[in-house]
Amino acid sequence: MRDDNPWKPHIIAGGKAQEQRTKDGEPKIRLLGMADLLAAPPRDYILKGWFAPGETSLIVGAKNARKSFIALHTGYAIAQGRPRVWGRRCKQTAVLYVICEGIGGLSQRVKALHQKFGDCASFYAIAQPLDLLRSSWEEGDLHDMIAEAKGIEAGVIFLDTVSRVMQGGNENAPEDMGAFAGNLAELAARTGAHVCGIHHGTKAEGTSSRGHSSLPNAMEAVATVLWDDETGTGDIVLDFARDDIAGPIGGFRTETIELGVDPDGDRITSLVIEETGSVPPRASKPRQDRAKGGRGSSHADRALEILADLCASEGRTGYAGVPDGFASVPQDWWRERFYDRAMPGQDKDTKKHAYARATKLLIDGHKAGMAGGRVWIVRPEDSDAAAQ
Secondary structure (H helix, E strand, C coil), rough: CCCCCCCCCCCCCCCHHCCCCCCCCCCCCCCCCHHHHHHHHCCCEEECCEECCCEEEEEECCCCCCCHHHHHHHHHHHHHCCCCCCCCCECCEEEEEECCCCHHHHHHHHHHHHHCCCCCCCCCCEEEECCCCCCCCCCCCCHHHHHHHHHCEEEEEEECCCHHHCCCCCCHHHHHHHHHHHHHHHHHHHHEEEEEEEEEEECCCCCCCCCCHHHHHHHEEEEEEEECCCCEEEEEEEEEECCEECCCEEEEEEEECCCEEEEECCCEEEEEEEECCCCCCCCCCCHHHHHHCCHHHHHHHHHHHHHHHHHHHEECCCCCCCCCCCCCEHHHHHHHHHHHHHHCCCCCHHHHHHHHHHHHHHHHHEEEEEEEEEECCCCCCHHHHHHC
């Protein structure tokens, strides 16, 4: 752990914490007193409102949604020290990109980034199979991973993809996903870096994390990448942010970069991401639901009614991340009330997908807000201002 870590404990002389240490000399238990808690500086950021030091997140998307390109674009920009990425303030730091899926294509993708955006001395990669599921010193690669990240003082670590760094772990098993989430948290805590996993979405729409919910539930943020083949454009939406404000991150399209020719005389190309600004309210999938007034729209209308009732009857003000004066309720209350009132008798998966679609429409349309596990109704004037 870095010496400037605000949560680094005081070791009490003669206390058990002196005896129980990890192999790198850090105490196993980090006891914080009131002086530590009150003296800690405000929560820092690397990419404001999305990546914070020592935290974990996911980028989720369907197959071919361009999620790996999004991660590479974001990481390369952070490593270069661009002042803003996706319209958000950014602090330069070394970036470590771990790729265990599509290893052969990494070089071309980085060459395309280099050609488009210039050199970057603080971008590093590990391109080989890794096991971050097993955390013992004898098995797995967690401790070696921590050492490599510390060696370059990485501030952001991308893991592409979650399934390939679990080395045969069962994504649907709470034991495996819970252990893996714990290892990501350990990697973040021991390095001080933000750890972002690139994760496949569900087969149906790719708008929710594949596998057991214990992984996304353990993250500080979960972003979804949505891609439309017809228009050749995509959107990134922050679906959940424990201590930030959920909502649109930005729109994008891809640009083809010519890298030369191979020995057969065929063109070598790769893609880079081009940011297109904020996501318009209509841009987030399922697009057909919004445009045609389909099932997603009707569920969204019902969800909005339920949220309005909850905020009026049981809402409370004064929560971090919620605008001043806005009554909010826990997100879990909204979800459970939606299940009971809007979809009685439906199976669990149907309820889950309907809720995900409905809430995405409302948040992307600036009709509801979400942050820190709480939700609220956005006033019409605030919705109009956000959409401009």
